[in-house]
Amino acid sequence: MNATPVPSAVQFHQLHKRFAEQPLFQGLDLALPPQRITAVVGASGCGKSTLLQLINGLLRPDAGEVRVFGQPLDYGDLPRLRRRIGYAVQRIGLFPHLTVRDNIAILAEREGWPRPRLRARIEQLLRMMDLAPALLGRYPHEISGGQAQRVGLCRAMMLEPPLLLLDEAFSAVDPITRAEVHARFQALQHAEPRTVVLVTHDVAEAMRLADHLVVMAPGQILQTGTPQSIRTRPADERVARLLETGA
């Protein structure tokens, strides 16, 4: 008897996307497993960030379909979708006029979370990201770049979203802190498994964190599978080179 197939958390079906008449994706098919960390790697400009923005509806396909947890994206109700999708992007900063605490809490406050629940979740996230509670009263310009990036991660995880999209979310953190944050992130993932899609330039980070790897070339998927299986059997020279050199 066949086991029931596990439904994908994210699915791209025959997706087409072009920018200024320049085609990027031309019939992309891709399925990402639920409750796993998927890392997306590939050379600069191959479409990694675009892929993430197609998942949370920031970008719309020209043709084809994106499904999240089995449902086609409802572009008429993106706020509802985004409550279920955390998004942390290196280049999108924190709100400069809000304290660290308010930056982290803003979405939960909008949802009407009671104060004790709010406080407990913030404390948990700070611990996980190795951030001192004393930072909560500061403004973004009063903390370091690496701290700001971790605060951005806390904000993205505040509502305990079942799907978390991370675009270079660990890259501004120094190597020692990064190893620490990776470990804490993995511990949280173990405790509260969620679907994570992590775009990263750092192949070592992808190999360390991911359960599932997507290797891209411009506009196309070269290979998907476990990091181990791809390392052992790269589909072609381009995959092998990327894993070897990160380029």
Ligand SMILES: Nc1ncnc2c1ncn2[C@@H]1O[C@H](COP(=O)(O)OP(=O)(O)OP(=O)(O)O)[C@@H](O)[C@H]1O
């Ligand atoms: N809004 C846009 N307008 C025009 N072209 C765009 C736009 N967004 C992305 N592109 C182009 O689409 C391609 C893919 O971009 P994307 O940012 O997804 O790549 P990436 O793999 O995330 O790159 P990087 O690793 O450098 O961040 C690039 O050629 C880029 O120039």
